[in-house]
Amino acid sequence: MGSKLKKLTAEQRRQAQQVTLSSPRMRYGILTRLLFMTMDLVYGRKKTFSKFKVLELIARVPYQSWENVAYVAITHMYAQRDFARRVFDRVKEAREAQDNEMWHLLILEELTHARGIKENVLLYRILPQVIAFTYYQICWLIYVFKPSWSYLLNAHFEDHAEHEYMEFVAENPQFESEPFRSLFEEDYASSASVADIFRQIGHDERMHKEESLEAIATARFQ
Template identity: 95%
Template sequence: MGSKLKTLTAEQRRQAQQVTLGSPRMRYSILPRLLFMTMDLVYGRKKTFSKFKVLELIARVPYQSWENVAYIAITHMYADREFARRVFDRVKEAREAQDNEMWHLLILEELT
């Protein structure tokens, strides 16, 4: 089953933000740390809109890759309708995530 994005009220967004801010910092694995180190080398350690725009572009890649692989899987396994439906539902979720990253990019573009 595909997920449905729900709209939160301003108060619900504030509460969710407080939960996030109150959570312990995440310990990143080697690949994200390598990405952040490379970004710092190329764009500097300072947090800039240009740097965030690049991160938003990079953030879309896994979802796009998953969508590509999923369509190949559906093509090869279309006779198994249950499997094909489950994969297609995941594709819809991946598209929603891609759209979310695109919105971030558009917002950053407007801010710059």
């Protein structure tokens, strides 16, 4: 299938934002709605840098669970070379997605720190780990028994993230004139403004969503 991730120009990022803002959100399933309701209850409905950090911490979880299940599958089925090749390709895609979500998390940590935002240790350090651990177990179990459901669950999550980021930029026009500097620009992407980097992140989330939707068609372990 191959990764859809790519670094966009400033104009492409603005176009990507308009596409997202003009597109309806997906109809989320029960598990996804429960997760979002929990986050809104704990962190509030307002979009904040700190809340996005929690979102990114959780965003890596499905890819980690898929990689784990895939390695277990290869361990037991390595004699079936075509199967092993296909599963290992999925492992590589999951790793790339994990890395991409990690850059998002690190950039958000930079932006939060630069603003001097104070965060409650329980709410923003400990609880997110608990949520991520629980979500990992759910993703792992679903992927073992019904991979297509796990891909759809992730597509719903990424669709939510895509819209949240693009709406965040639209709701904060001051980001357009705020310069962006990061230790991770060489590894991730450079941007002239904070608005632009959020547009890039939002586009990444859309690509993750599309990859998950495409994976549903070939989601099987056989």
